[in-house]
Amino acid sequence: MGFLVGLVLGFLFGLGLVMAFVYAENIRSRRRSELAATIAAFSKMTVGDSKKILPPGGYPPWVLFTQYQKLGWLNLHLTKIWPYVDEAASDLIRSSLEPVLEQYKSLILDSLKFSKLTLGTVAPQFTGISILENKGPDGITMELEVQWDGNPSIILDIQTKLGVSLPIQVKNVAFTGVFRLIFKPLVDEFPCFGAVSYSLRHKKKLDFTLKIVGGEVSSVPGISDAIEETINYAIEDLLTWPARKVIPIIPGDYGYLELKPVGTLEVKLVQARGLTNKDIVGKSDPYAVAYIRPLCDRMKKSRIINNDLNPVWNEHFEFIVEDPATQHLFVKIYDDEGIQKSELIGCVKVPLNDLIPGKVKDTWLSLVKDLEIRRDNKYRGEVHLELLYFPLKMEKGFSNPFAPKMFSMTSLEKALQPEVDENIDSGIDAGPRQRQRDIIIRGILSVTVLSAEDLPAMDVMGKADPFVMLQMKKAEMKNKTRVVTDNLNPAWNQTFDFVVEDGLHEMLILEIWDHDTFGKDYMGRCIMTLTRVILEGDFTDSFPLEGAKSGILNLHLKWTPQPIYRET
Numbered sequence: 001m002g003f004l005v006g007l008v009l010g011f012l013f014g015l016g017l018v019m020a021f022v023y024a025e026n027i028r029s030r031r032r033s034e035l036a037a038t039i040a041a042f043s044k045m046t047v048g049d050s051k052k053i054l055p056p057g058g059y060p061p062w063v064l065f066t067q068y069q070k071l072g073w074l075n076l077h078l079t080k081i082w083p084y085v086d087e088a089a090s091d092l093i094r095s096s097l098e099p100v101l102e103q104y105k106s107l108i109l110d111s112l113k114f115s116k117l118t119l120g121t122v123a124p125q126f127t128g129i130s131i132l133e134n135k136g137p138d139g140i141t142m143e144l145e146v147q148w149d150g151n152p153s154i155i156l157d158i159q160t161k162l163g164v165s166l167p168i169q170v171k172n173v174a175f176t177g178v179f180r181l182i183f184k185p186l187v188d189e190f191p192c193f194g195a196v197s198y199s200l201r202h203k204k205k206l207d208f209t210l211k212i213v214g215g216e217v218s219s220v221p222g223i224s225d226a227i228e229e230t231i232n233y234a235i236e237d238l239l240t241w242p243a244r245k246v247i248p249i250i251p252g253d254y255g256y257l258e259l260k261p262v263g264t265l266e267v268k269l270v271q272a273r274g275l276t277n278k279d280i281v282g283k284s285d286p287y288a289v290a291y292i293r294p295l296c297d298r299m300k301k302s303r304i305i306n307n308d309l310n311p312v313w314n315e316h317f318e319f320i321v322e323d324p325a326t327q328h329l330f331v332k333i334y335d336d337e338g339i340q341k342s343e344l345i346g347c348v349k350v351p352l353n354d355l356i357p358g359k360v361k362d363t364w365l366s367l368v369k370d371l372e373i374r375r376d377n378k379y380r381g382e383v384h385l386e387l388l389y390f391p392l393k394m395e396k397g398f399s400n401p402f403a404p405k406m407f408s409m410t411s412l413e414k415a416l417q418p419e420v421d422e423n424i425d426s427g428i429d430a431g432p433r434q435r436q437r438d439i440i441i442r443g444i445l446s447v448t449v450l451s452a453e454d455l456p457a458m459d460v461m462g463k464a465d466p467f468v469m470l471q472m473k474k475a476e477m478k479n480k481t482r483v484v485t486d487n488l489n490p491a492w493n494q495t496f497d498f499v500v501e502d503g504l505h506e507m508l509i510l511e512i513w514d515h516d517t518f519g520k521d522y523m524g525r526c527i528m529t530l531t532r533v534i535l536e537g538d539f540t541d542s543f544p545l546e547g548a549k550s551g552i553l554n555l556h557l558k559w560t561p562q563p564i565y566r567e568t
Contacts, residue, residue, distance in 0.1 A: 089119060096245070101231070105230050129143070144179045145178050167213040197246045199243060262321060274382060284308075289331070298319070321389065330347065452489065452553050455524075465484065524547050524548030526543040
């Protein structure tokens with residue numbers, strides 16, 4: 001009996017071992033199949049697939065199979081010659097950077113100079129190289145990605161407005177960026193190019209720590225922030241593209257390679273809507289900061305509009321453009337916090353190469369939290385911009401309506417006006433000084449309110465009695481259409497003329513109201529500047545209603561100019 005029980009148990013145990021072995025083999029076979037499928041999928045990956053899988057900034061460019069190539073050989077040779085490069089580069093940095101640091105020093109700093117500057121013993125590492133195509137037949141453009149975690153010895157002599165002298169040590173420098181080298185012009189004698197221009201095309205990372213020699217920089221309030229701001233402004237002005245340094249290789253005149261204005265960008269900050277509320281009590285107090293290059297004398301700030309998530313600014317800014325192919329307009333909207341630091345509501349970025357010279361781009365843009373983040377699903381509001389780019393060398397038929405030389409003057413006006421200097425005529429500021437004149441665009445605006453479509457129902461019968469209220473915001477002139485009863489698709493065909501004294505800064509507001517016996521109910525509005533009608537002369541278009549679930553307003557606008565030019 002015991003023998004029989006042992007036989008049965010042994011058989012069951014052996015059967016279990018066989019089943020476990022078969023199960024393990026099946027799992028192993030399935031894992032091999034899955035691994036083979038994964039490897040096959042990786043072999044078919046595109047650049048776009050790689051960008052979705054890998055975190056931004058977590059890889060050198062050549063990982064994504066782009067045009068960048070590794071540069072191990074160059075890093076090896078650079079390490080060998082670095083002591084000699086350090087000596088030459090330190091002198092160049094000192095002579096180039098000190099004047100710019102003085103220019104951008106903060107209000108609490110009296111002077112800022114180097115008492116010691118060496119780049120240390122750690123050479124930068126080149127992590128990728130790329131040759132850019134289609135940059136012109138007379139030159140070669142190369143981009144180098146550089147990473148440097150250096151041990152430089154840098155001591156700044158700081159003099160504050162209070163008369164305090166502070167030796168500040170710059171430590172733990174970590175830098176990652178892309179440098180652009182332009183070998184231009186190409187010539188028929190060795191080394192085959194006349195000059196080399198270098199620029200910081202993209203600054204990905206710049207970190208450093210500041211320490212007072214023999215103490216902590218935090219013991220002097222405001223010094224650390226002031227120095228960091230000064231250094232960042234100096235690098236932006238001196239090296240960041242489109243700024244560049246030109247080194248002649250073969251004697252010659254290479255002034256045309258220097259950074260120069262090529263056009264102007266006229267920006268109308270019209271309004272914003274649906275802004276995120278940053279205040280616990282009340283509403284945000286929004287203002288906007290706009291710039292192309294983030295330099296303190298080139299950044300424009302709008303006025304603050306208190307307690308409003310749908311602000312209307314109607315402010316006009318002008319910017320110098322040096323390279324429309326690569327530059328962007330940045331607009332950041334903040335909530336003013338008084339003496340505390342303002343809080344960012346959202347920002348937008350507009351590539352200048354999206355703009356057609358001489359043509360107004362009227363656009364609503366959704367705000368994002370960070371310009372480096374491609375996807376931002378949270379709604380933070382929208383900003384309304386009008387953008388108009390004019391090259392200095394205008395093509396035939398183009399003229400800048402905001403340039404003084406466009407406007408003819410009467411004999412009396414010419415006699416009263418001093419000669420306009422060349423910089424102001426071209427629309428470019430001659431430096432930090434403020435422009436001394438203002439452009440006054442005067443004329444008659446004829447607004448024909450044609451009709452509206454698909455208006456929202458306002459009464460229990462599913463109808464409305466709409467009329468349009470017209471207002472010139474700056475001049476505070478008003479008019480209104482007749483009331484059309486029981487109609488969600490009314491036709492008015494009424495024309496109103498407004499004498500406009502300052503077309504550049506004026507704004508037309510059209511509000512649709514539902515007429516009631518004991519009052520009126522708001523249905524929606526359209527807000528527009530006069531830029532387009534000044535440029536085009538007249539046009540007919542349809543405008544969606546703001547603040548309404550549905551509805552569009554059909555208008556015809558005509559401009560009859562009466563331009564003048566005056567001294568301010």
